Each structure stands twice: as structure tokens, then as C-alpha cells.
Amino acid sequence: MHDDPGLQPERTDLAWRRTSLTLISAACIFLRWVPHYGWFAGTLVAASLLVALGIALTQRRRYHRAASGIGGAAMTANVRATAAIAGSVVVLAGLGIYTVLFLPLQR
Amino acid sequence: MTGHEETHDSSHAGGEAPDRRGLSAWALGGGTEPDARFTLANERTFLAWIRTSLAMVAGGIAVEAFTSELFAPEIRKTVAVLLLLLGLVTAGGSFFRWLNVERAMRHQAPLPVPLIAPILAAGGAIVAAVLIVFVIGRPA
Incomplete structure (x- = not known):
């Protein structure tokens, strides 16, 4: 597929997968909010997992794009992917702040 | 010297899907790949x-x-x-x-x-x- 001894497409693929795994662990810690904040915390768990799943499902396409870019094809930076993941983290953190500040604790 | 010229031949890079190209062109603001x-x-x-x-x-x-x-x-x-x-x-x-x-x-x-x-x-x-x-x- 490509002849880059620096293995750039693989390293980038692994960086995306680590990010996806980090999102899954964030979802696991969000689970600890469910007894206290109810369904809204459950929504945050589901949202984190969905972003992680979204990364996993689009990974193959990104890898092939990177490999053909290393192989010499024109490769424009992936604005949509970076904007989507950064935006997701901003929204998750924002909803977390909203939860901590404004939602009542359930007993 | 030769490596420098390589970056100039693709100022309007082809091979991109049109939808992605619109967003990228707007966000990345010109230049070469x-x-x-x-x-x-x-x-x-x-x-x-x-x-x-x-x-x-x-x-x-x-x-x-x-x-x-x-x-x-x-x-x-x-x-x-x-x-x-x-x-x-x-x-x-x-x-x-x-x-x-x-x-x-x-x-x-x-x-x-x-x-x-x-x-x-x-x-x-x-x-x-x-x-x-x-x-x-x-x-x-």
C-alpha cells in the first residue's frame, strides 16, 4: 500500500484508536454519575460511547486515505474529522459542567 | 532545491470529494498541500x-x-x-x-x-x- 519506513499511516491509525479508547474510559467514569444524576448522566455515557464508535467505524477510511497520501496522492488535511472530535469533547465537557452546577443530586 | 519545487505543482489539488473540498478550502485558507x-x-x-x-x-x-x-x-x-x-x-x-x-x-x-x-x-x-x-x- 505504501513504502514509508516511518510507518506514518499506522502511527496515525493507532493515535486515533488510543483516542477512541480514552473516550470509552471517560464513558466508564461517567457511569458513576448515573446513580446520582439519573438519565442525563446515562445520556453522557451513551454520547461518549457513540463518539468512540464513530471513530472506530471511520478508521479504515482514514487509514487508506493516509496510506495513499504517503504513496504520493494529493492529501488535504482532514478538517471534518478534527473539528468533529474536538467539538464532541467540548460538548461533553460543557454538558458535564452543566450537570455538576445545575442538576440536583438524586438519592 | 528539488524538494522545494515539489510543493508548488499542486496548488489546486485534485482527487478530493467536492463536499470535503469546500470545507477544507474555507478552513485551510489556500496555500499548497x-x-x-x-x-x-x-x-x-x-x-x-x-x-x-x-x-x-x-x-x-x-x-x-x-x-x-x-x-x-x-x-x-x-x-x-x-x-x-x-x-x-x-x-x-x-x-x-x-x-x-x-x-x-x-x-x-x-x-x-x-x-x-x-x-x-x-x-x-x-x-x-x-x-x-x-x-x-x-x-x-
Whole structure:
């Protein structure tokens, strides 16, 4: 597929997968909010997992794009992917702040 | 000398899907496609920043979830919100950092200084200082 001894497409693929795994662990810690904040915390768990799943499902396409870019094809930076993941983290953190500040604790 | 000319032959790069091209053209602001290795390295650095911001977010969630028997509610919520806010700012900043680096590379300009590095350092120090004050001031 490509002849880059620096293995750039693989390293980038692994960086995306680590990010996806980090999102899954964030979802696991969000689970600890469910007894206290109810369904809204459950929504945050589901949202984190969905972003992680979204990364996993689009990974193959990104890898092939990177490999053909290393192989010499024109490769424009992936604005949509970076904007989507950064935006997701901003929204998750924002909803977390909203939860901590404004939602009542359930007993 | 020869490596320099290679970057100039693809000023209007073809081979892109039209929808992606519109967004990229608007966001990346002209220039020429940099070496794919640099674009990928920039993407990995962005992802490292995103994981850092996710670690802050996870820390904030954990403080709110696990320290209810340790700290009074105001203290717990202050530290949790500070960490979540730090994660939010780092995540947003990492995207603009990525975009600015990509724009600089497209114009063969020097890379910008990372603004989020001092923000993260100062924010982390503030959270740690707040925690130290609360731990010392906590009734034994």
C-alpha cells in the first residue's frame, strides 16, 4: 500500500484508536454519575460511547486515505474529522459542567 | 532545491470529494498541500492534545463522582468544574492549534507557538493549588 519506513499511516491509525479508547474510559467514569444524576448522566455515557464508535467505524477510511497520501496522492488535511472530535469533547465537557452546577443530586 | 519545487505543482489539488473540498478550502485558507507526512504528524499531535483534554474531563468527572465523602459539596464542585473547564478549553484550543499549524505549513511559514501549552500548565497548577488549600483547610 505504501513504502514509508516511518510507518506514518499506522502511527496515525493507532493515535486515533488510543483516542477512541480514552473516550470509552471517560464513558466508564461517567457511569458513576448515573446513580446520582439519573438519565442525563446515562445520556453522557451513551454520547461518549457513540463518539468512540464513530471513530472506530471511520478508521479504515482514514487509514487508506493516509496510506495513499504517503504513496504520493494529493492529501488535504482532514478538517471534518478534527473539528468533529474536538467539538464532541467540548460538548461533553460543557454538558458535564452543566450537570455538576445545575442538576440536583438524586438519592 | 528539488524538494522545494515539489510543493508548488499542486496548488489546486485534485482527487478530493467536492463536499470535503469546500470545507477544507474555507478552513485551510489556500496555500499548497504540505508533505502528507507533516499533515499526519500534525493530526497525531492534535490527537495527543485531545487525549490530554479527555484526561482532564475524566478527572473532573471522577472528582465529582468519588470525593463526596472527602470534600464539602462547594469544594468538590469547584474542583470538578475547574477540571472540566480546563478540558473544554484544551479541546477547543487543540483544534485551532491544529488548524493554525496546518495553515502555516500550507504557506511554508514558521509554525505558531502553542498557546494551549501555557494555558494547560497554568490551569493544572491552579487546580493543584486549589486542592492543596482545600486539603490543608479540611477539618481532620
